[in-house]
Amino acid sequence: MFSKKAVLLLVVVALLSMIAAGCGTAQPQTITVVETVVVEKEVQGETVTVVETVEVVKEVEKVVTQEVEVVKEVAVDPDALPPEETLFYGDDSASGSGDIPTLDPSLLVDSKSIQWARELFVGPTRLNEENNEVEPGMATEWEVSDDGLVYTFKLRDDVPWVKYNNATGEVEQVLDDEGNPRIVNANDFVYGIRRTLDPATASDYSYVNWLIVNAQEVNGGAEDGEENPLYGKLEEIGIRAVDDFTLEYTLKEPAAFFPAIAEMWINYAQPQWLIEEKGDRWIESGVIQTYGPYALREWVHDVSVTLIANPFWPGSDSIPKPSIKYVHAEFLEESPQFANYEAGLVDVVSAPVTELDRIKADPTLSEELNIAPSQCTYYYGFNVTKPPFDDVNVRKAFSYAVDRTLLVENVTKGGQEPARWFSRPGLLAGPDPAAGDDFGPPVTADPEKAKEFLAASTQYPTAGDLPEINLAMNQTEAHVKIGEAIQQMWKENLGVEVNLVIQEWKVYLETLDEDPPQIWRLGWCSDYPDASNFLKDVFRSDSGNNHTKWGNEEFDRIVDEAARETDLAKRKELYLQAEKILIEDEAVIIPLYWYTEVNLTKPYVTRTYGTGGQESFEKWSLSK
Amino acid sequence: MARYIARRLLWLLVVVFFVSLITFGFARAVPGGPFSAEKKLPAAVLAQLEKKYNLDAPLWQQYLSYMGDILIPRITGEAVEGSLLSDYLINIPLGSDLTFQWMNFGPSYKDRSRTVNDIFRENLPVSFELGFYAFILAVVVGLPLGVVAALKQNTLWDYLAMSVAIFGVSVPSIALGPIFIWLFAVELAWFLPSGWGSWRQDVLPAVVLGVGSSAVIARLTRASLLQVVREDYIRTARAKGLREGVIVVRHALRNSLIPVVTVMGPIFAFLVTGTLVTETIFGVPGMGKYFVGSITNRDYPVIMGTILFFAIIIVLANLIVDLMYAWLDPRIRYT
Numbered sequence: 001m002f003s004k005k006a007v008l009l010l011v012v013v014a015l016l017s018m019i020a021a022g023c024g025t026a027q028p029q030t031i032t033v034v035e036t037v038v039v040e041k042e043v044q045g046e047t048v049t050v051v052e053t054v055e056v057v058k059e060v061e062k063v064v065t066q067e068v069e070v071v072k073e074v075a076v077d078p079d080a081l082p083p084e085e086t087l088f089y090g091d092d093s094a095s096g097s098g099d100i101p102t103l104d105p106s107l108l109v110d111s112k113s114i115q116w117a118r119e120l121f122v123g124p125t126r127l128n129e130e131n132n133e134v135e136p137g138m139a140t141e142w143e144v145s146d147d148g149l150v151y152t153f154k155l156r157d158d159v160p161w162v163k164y165n166n167a168t169g170e171v172e173q174v175l176d177d178e179g180n181p182r183i184v185n186a187n188d189f190v191y192g193i194r195r196t197l198d199p200a201t202a203s204d205y206s207y208v209n210w211l212i213v214n215a216q217e218v219n220g221g222a223e224d225g226e227e228n229p230l231y232g233k234l235e236e237i238g239i240r241a242v243d244d245f246t247l248e249y250t251l252k253e254p255a256a257f258f259p260a261i262a263e264m265w266i267n268y269a270q271p272q273w274l275i276e277e278k279g280d281r282w283i284e285s286g287v288i289q290t291y292g293p294y295a296l297r298e299w300v301h302d303v304s305v306t307l308i309a310n311p312f313w314p315g316s317d318s319i320p321k322p323s324i325k326y327v328h329a330e331f332l333e334e335s336p337q338f339a340n341y342e343a344g345l346v347d348v349v350s351a352p353v354t355e356l357d358r359i360k361a362d363p364t365l366s367e368e369l370n371i372a373p374s375q376c377t378y379y380y381g382f383n384v385t386k387p388p389f390d391d392v393n394v395r396k397a398f399s400y401a402v403d404r405t406l407l408v409e410n411v412t413k414g415g416q417e418p419a420r421w422f423s424r425p426g427l428l429a430g431p432d433p434a435a436g437d438d439f440g441p442p443v444t445a446d447p448e449k450a451k452e453f454l455a456a457s458t459q460y461p462t463a464g465d466l467p468e469i470n471l472a473m474n475q476t477e478a479h480v481k482i483g484e485a486i487q488q489m490w491k492e493n494l495g496v497e498v499n500l501v502i503q504e505w506k507v508y509l510e511t512l513d514e515d516p517p518q519i520w521r522l523g524w525c526s527d528y529p530d531a532s533n534f535l536k537d538v539f540r541s542d543s544g545n546n547h548t549k550w551g552n553e554e555f556d557r558i559v560d561e562a563a564r565e566t567d568l569a570k571r572k573e574l575y576l577q578a579e580k581i582l583i584e585d586e587a588v589i590i591p592l593y594w595y596t597e598v599n600l601t602k603p604y605v606t607r608t609y610g611t612g613g614q615e616s617f618e619k620w621s622l623s624k
Numbered sequence: 625m626a627r628y629i630a631r632r633l634l635w636l637l638v639v640v641f642f643v644s645l646i647t648f649g650f651a652r653a654v655p656g657g658p659f660s661a662e663k664k665l666p667a668a669v670l671a672q673l674e675k676k677y678n679l680d681a682p683l684w685q686q687y688l689s690y691m692g693d694i695l696i697p698r699i700t701g702e703a704v705e706g707s708l709l710s711d712y713l714i715n716i717p718l719g720s721d722l723t724f725q726w727m728n729f730g731p732s733y734k735d736r737s738r739t740v741n742d743i744f745r746e747n748l749p750v751s752f753e754l755g756f757y758a759f760i761l762a763v764v765v766g767l768p769l770g771v772v773a774a775l776k777q778n779t780l781w782d783y784l785a786m787s788v789a790i791f792g793v794s795v796p797s798i799a800l801g802p803i804f805i806w807l808f809a810v811e812l813a814w815f816l817p818s819g820w821g822s823w824r825q826d827v828l829p830a831v832v833l834g835v836g837s838s839a840v841i842a843r844l845t846r847a848s849l850l851q852v853v854r855e856d857y858i859r860t861a862r863a864k865g866l867r868e869g870v871i872v873v874r875h876a877l878r879n880s881l882i883p884v885v886t887v888m889g890p891i892f893a894f895l896v897t898g899t900l901v902t903e904t905i906f907g908v909p910g911m912g913k914y915f916v917g918s919i920t921n922r923d924y925p926v927i928m929g930t931i932l933f934f935a936i937i938i939v940l941a942n943l944i945v946d947l948m949y950a951w952l953d954p955r956i957r958y959t
Contacts, residue, residue, distance in 0.1 A: 098913075102737035109661075109736075202672040204665060221668035279706015283737055301738065301746055302909035303819075332907040335802070336818045343810065343817070506656025506922055513664070522662065544664035 081306070084624045085325040087605065087617065090337040093350030093597045094374065094613035097333045099302045103283040105268040106196040106203045111525075111613045114265060118614055119307055119327070120290035121268040124153040124189070124247060125259050126318050129610030132428060132529035134259040135318035138184065138269070139247070148254030148566060153262070155245040158314050159184045161271055163289045164297050171295045171310050174271070184291045186241030188269035194234040195275070196266045199226075208527060209266050211258070213238030213250045256566045257428065257530040264528060293322050293618040304330045307617070322618040347605050347622075351598040353478075356413055359600070368600040371415035372609045375424050376525035376595035377534070378416075380471070380486070382588060383516040384550045388466050393457035395587040396441075398519070400453060401493035402486055402590060403445035411485045412478070414598050418443040419591035421579045422524075423534040426611055429562070429571035430531035431579055440583045440591065447493040454494065463495035472501040472517040474508040479521055482592070516547045523595070529612055531575045532563045539582060550588045555581045625950070628958040629943070636939045643935040644928065648687050651919075651927050658733035658922045676709075677733060690730065690928065697726035711739040730925030734917070740929035743914055748933075750820055751903070751910035754829055755896030761834035762841055762891065767884075769838070770845025771872065777850060785842060792839030801832050801905035818907035829906040833899060837891050844887055848880035855879075881952055889945035893938040897930075 095112035102108060103117050126137035139153035161174040161182045173181040193212075196203045199220045210216040215237050217230035230236050238250035251258060261267070271289045274282045282288060285299040293315075294307040307327040315321035332340070334352045341349035351359055351369065359365040382389040382398075389395050404418030420440035423430035431437035460466050471487065473479040483500050490496045498519070503511060512520060524545070526533050536559035537543060541551025555578055562574035582588050601607055607620040659665060659673050674680040678689060697714075701722050712725035729740035773785035808828060809817035819825045852858065853876050861871045898911035911930065918926035949956045 099735065101735045104737060107736040199672045200676065202669070202676040204659075204669060204673070207666045207669055216668075219668060220672055221666060225668060225671065277706075280708040280737065281706045300909075301742065330819070330907065331909075332818055333904050336805075336905070336907050339805065339810065339817055504656075505920060506660055507654075509660040509662070510655040513660075524662075527663075544666065 081326050081328055084622065087324045087327045087348070087620065087622060088346045089327055089329040089617075090332070090341060090346035090349040091599045091615075092334060092337065093599055097331065097337070099331050100299070100305060103288065103296070103299075104280075105192060105265040105270060106201050106206075108265045109204045115614050116305060116307075117265055117268070118292070119294040119617055120288075120292045120296060121265070121270075122292050122319060123263045123265070123267040124155070125263040127260060127263045127529065127612070128318065129612060129614050129616050130608055132260075132426065132612065134263065136316060137263060137319065138189075139262075142259070144258075148564075149251050151249040151251070151258060151262070152242070153247040153249075155184075155186055155189075155247060156314070156316075157183060157185070157245045159291050160312050161289045161291050162295050162310055162312050164286070164295050164308060166286055171308060171312065173312060174289050176273075182271075182273075184269050185244045186247040187244070188271065189247050189267070190239055190241050191272045192268050192270035193239050193266070194237060195270055197237055198234055199232055203266065205264070205266050205527075208261060208264060211251050211253070211255050211261075213252050216252075254564045254566065256563070256568075256571065257528065257532055260428070260528045260530055293319055294327065297326070302331055304328060309618075313618075319616070320618055323621045324617060327617050341600060341602075347602045348607070349600050351600055353412075353414060353598075356598065365600060368602060370599055370601065370609065372597045372599075373417070373424070373426055373611050374525075374595040374597045375426060375529060375612050376523055377419055377422055377424050378482075378521070378523045378592045378595065379419070379422065380519050380521050380590040380592060381516070381548050382550075382590075383518055383520070384548055384586075384588065386516075386518045388457075388460050388469070389518055391457045391459060392585075392587055393453045394460055394466075397450045397453035397457070397494060398490065398496075399441045399587050399590040400446045400450035401490055402441070402592070403489055403493075404441075404592060405443045406445075406489075407482065407485060408593050411481055412593065415596045416593040417596065419594045421583045422539070422589065422591055423531045423575065423579065424526070424594045426529070427526065427534060428530045429568060429575050430534065431572070431576050437576065439580055445489060445493050450494055466496055469496065469498045469519065470501045470517045471498050471519045471521075472503065472508065472511065473521040474505045475502050476505075483521065512547045516549065519590075520547065522547070525595075526612060531571075532559065535559050535575060535578050535582070536563055539588070548588050550586065552581060552586065625958055629947070632943050632946075636936065636943075639939050640932060640935055644691060644932055645687070647928055647931045648690070648924075651922070651924050652683060654922070656922050658924065660922075677731070690925070693728040693730065694932075697724060699724050708737065708739050711741045713741045713744065729929040732923055732926050734921040734923045734926075740925050743911060743926065743929065744933070747898070747909055747911045747914065750908060751898035751912065752896050754820070754826070754833065754903070754908055754910060755892070755894075755898070757826060757830035758833035758837065758895045759888075759892050761830055762837035762895075763888070765834070766838035766841030767845055769842040770884075771849060771877065773842065773846040774849035774853065775872065782846075786846070789839040789842040792835040793843075795835075797832050797836065797899070797902045798905070800835065801829075801902060804828050804832055805905070820906075820908045820910075825906075829902050829908055832906075833895060833902045837895065840887060840891065841884060844884045845880065848883045849876060852876050852880040878952055882949060885945055885948050885952065889941040890938065893934070893941040897934045897937055 092112070095110065095115060098112075100116050101110060101113050103113060103120065105117055105121055108114050108117055122137045124137055124139040124142065125134050127133070128135050138155050138159065140156055142151060142153040144151050161184060162171050163174055164170075165172050176182050193209065195201055197206050197209060197215050197219045206219050207221060210219065210221055214230055216222055217228045218233055218237050220226060220228070220231055222228040222230075225231070240248050242248050249258075249262075255261075269291065271282070274287070274289050278287055285296060288296050290296065291310075291313075293310055293313045295310045297306040297308040299305045305328070309322040309325045313319075313321055330337075334350060337346060337349050338352055338355060340346040359369055382395050384390055384395070408414075408416040408418055420433075420443065421431060425432040425434065454463070455461050471483055473483050480500070480502060487498050487500060490498055501517060511517065512522070524534060524538055527537070538545045539548070539550075539555065540546065540559055541556050558574050558578045558581070562571050562578070565571050565574065583591065597613070604623045605620060606623070608616060610616065657679075659670055665673075671680070678686060681689070699718065699722055708731040710728060711731070713727035713729070714725065716724040718724055727741070729744070731739045732743070769785045769788065773782045776782050805817045805828065809815045815828050816822070816825045858871060858876055861875055898915060900912035900916050902908070903910040903912040914926055915930045915934075917923070918930060950958060
């Protein structure tokens with residue numbers, strides 16, 4: 001378009017004008033004027049008004065606007081975490097590796113989310129992670145009415161909502177519109193509970209709170225679902241704030257284990273003002289507001305999470321003020337975490353099964369190894385409507401032919417405990433071998449007894465009479481190894497050849513739902529540490545988790561009564577009876593082993609060991 | 625040429641449409657759903673979840689609404705919502721409180737607080753960078769190796785180069801990765817064993833990833849160059865007295881690159897969209913695990929999002945490869 005000459009001229013003119021502008025004719029004179037300027041600085045997306053003294057340099061000829069610098073300096077380098085004050089956590093044995101799926105109390109489903117949310121929020125009660133006893137959480141005391149239906153919790157009034165300020169590197173209190181700190185009160189709890197039960201939130205665990213009056217109907221769990229007149233009417237739920245610091249629950253029927261439920265994440269207080277403003281993104285790093293012993297310093301998805309001790313947490317006997325300032329975890333797979341542990345970069349780690357032999361043989365590592373109980377049971381279930389397992393004698397035969405001790409010592413090798421019944425010892429009101437309870441199949445195989453049972457069955461007295469049998473499991477190396485071992489045991493001890501059917505995980509779940517095979521494998525982990533969660537929630541005849549197609553009126557009656565009963569000794573007696581029906585009389589399942597957690601901890605970490613898969617970092621200390 | 629590119633881009637849309645249809649169909653046909661878990665959810669809770677994520681609508685409606693969210697932009701006067709169901713990739717404020725929003729790939733069903741757009745925003749750049757470094761490495765190592773092997777055919781150099789190539793192709797990253805970590809990060813401590821960000825973390829995964837591809841490129845270059853070097857015009861060039869280096873680079877190599885470039889397109893696409901194994905071993909926060917994990921979890925939006933993204937990258941890579949043909953071989957013309 002332009003000729004070459006024109007372009008050249010343009011360039012020269014442009015250059016000259018730039019030089020001319022830069023030089024200027026007169027030397028500008030500078031006057032230093034000190035002015036008090038009110039500056040609005042954007043901190044983390046919120047506008048904070050700061051009054052500051054700033055030097056503004058004014059030139060005589062031109063006014064030069066300079067960037068105003070904030071006088072305050074950042075107190076902490078945000079990237080470097082001081083090692084003496086930081087716990088580098090890498091134990092994923094309870095939760096699996098990978099990013100934390102969510103920190104929203106209403107949406108928590110998996111152990112990992114629950115673990116990290118537990119440090120940020122506290123329910124009215126708090127379960128002691130070591131012995132599963134109910135202790136005060138946000139409530140200092142509580143009482144239950146004589147009919148067992150109304151629980152009144154008296155809450156603390158000295159816990160503020162806090163958040164982490166990235167610019168200052170400190171945890172600060174959240175202020176309301178008048179500039180006063182927001183204190184966690186009963187209304188926050190009511191909001192949180194209602195939000196979890198709101199059908200629009202679609203919370204997975206809302207059903208645990210269905211024992212609150214009207215909760216089931218409001219949440220859409222009634223027979224008529226959405227048609228129910230109470231559907232979505234959150235104010236009708238039997239929870240209210242009597243005053244700012246008194247929380248009152250009204251239950252449908254008495255439940256002895258309700259205080260254990262009050263500690264769960266579905267009963268955490270939530271910040272209504274924040275959720276209404278930010279929507280689903282309220283839990284993100286730099287936005288979230290919490291009140292527990294730790295606050296969220298940083299959460300980089302798929303990379304790491306860092307907690308910082310909350311100085312405003314007043315501390316109590318059950319939840320002390322944390323002594324470790326930072327807790328940092330990287331989301332790595334098990335092997336890299338363990339490599340980091342050996343390199344001294346991580347303080348706590350889970351022990352990969354493949355390394356266990358080496359760890360046990362190593363002088364240093366074996367000292368740091370700890371095998372602790374974990375509240376889960378691994379079992380094989382029968383479909384009692386499919387032959388040959390419609391005959392209880394055949395079921396007993398198969399159960400007695402399994403050598404559980406051999407299984408845990410040679411196949412799983414993780415220090416697991418051979419299981420003789422379903423509810424894991426350590427649960428409230430459940431049977432416990434340590435207490436002397438002794439029933440169910442033996443921990444080693446009893447081939448003679450097994451053959452006796454088989455002979456006692458009317459249709460299948462010998463192994464040759466049995467039809468084709470399928471043992472189903474999902475595609476994981478560990479399950480396949482166990483399946484093959486037990487397949488071998490049945491062959492040796494009973495003379496029966498069983499087929500292994502291996503399916504992909506979700507396909508397997510569908511199979512269990514629609515048409516459970518003759519024998520299938522499953523595990524069950526506790527939601528709350530009570531025998532009811534194992535026996536009633538799984539094997540009651542109407543439970544969705546009961547894939548055995550077995551139902552027993554007596555069993556149902558016993559577990560219902562035990563759930564309502566408040567006397568612990570009576571409950572234990574009832575659950576013992578229930579287990580005996582399940583295991584001894586009916587042999588509905590083959591209990592295999594009770595889970596353990598295998599982890600390593602550096603000697604300079606003084607820690608507690610949680611039995612439910614949850615840890616309390618506020619009780620740990622470092623002496624690096 | 626411009627018409628050609630325009631036509632190809634239109635075909636891209638057609639390909640994406642078919643890929644989305646097929647993927648959607650398969651993902652829904654596979655048994656199991658996103659919310660099936662070992663602990664059975666009560667029917668009411670399942671119903672709520674399905675309602676929230678529009679999974680109770682008829683399939684064709686779900687498909688159309690999903691594609692509509694991606695393809696059809698919208699202008700909203702509301703303040704930016706915090707809902708994860710309406711997280712758009714492109715948000716352009718138009719003034720007076722209106723925002724132009726486009727491309728909502730949906731939320732993740734498994735990670736309840738993330739959306740597919742989050743994955744694109746946070747994990748994709750990491751995978752892309754890793755793949756890019758691996759690709760550069762593959763080309764920078766593979767091409768010269770192949771050239772040397774071809775020129776010094778059947779000598780020690782050739783055997784050496786091809787041994788390295790066979791090694792690279794045979795040893796999978798799942799074996800190479802831990803070996804490299806042990807050797808370079810633990811024993812020698814030259815690099816860090818995991819993570820992403822600093823060069824000390826980036827080198828090992830890029831090398832492990834690039835080694836396999838460099839082997840493929842080396843072998844192809846060698847084979848192709850061997851053929852070209854025997855052509856008459858190369859003899860002419862030598863007869864003319866040109867230096868060997870000039871002959872190889874200016875004449876022989878350029879003509880022999882067509883098969884190599886053909887393969888570089890898909891290689892680039894594969895490297896750049898995230899590789900599960902390498903990313904897992906080295907703890908690189910990339911997209912690889914979302915490809916595989918989403919299928920295991922039946923996380924439909926993530927499945928669709930990752931596969932659509934992959935399809936687009938492959939088609940674009942192939943387009944660039946085709947355009948490179950025109951540059952490499954002047955006899956090729958596009959209309």
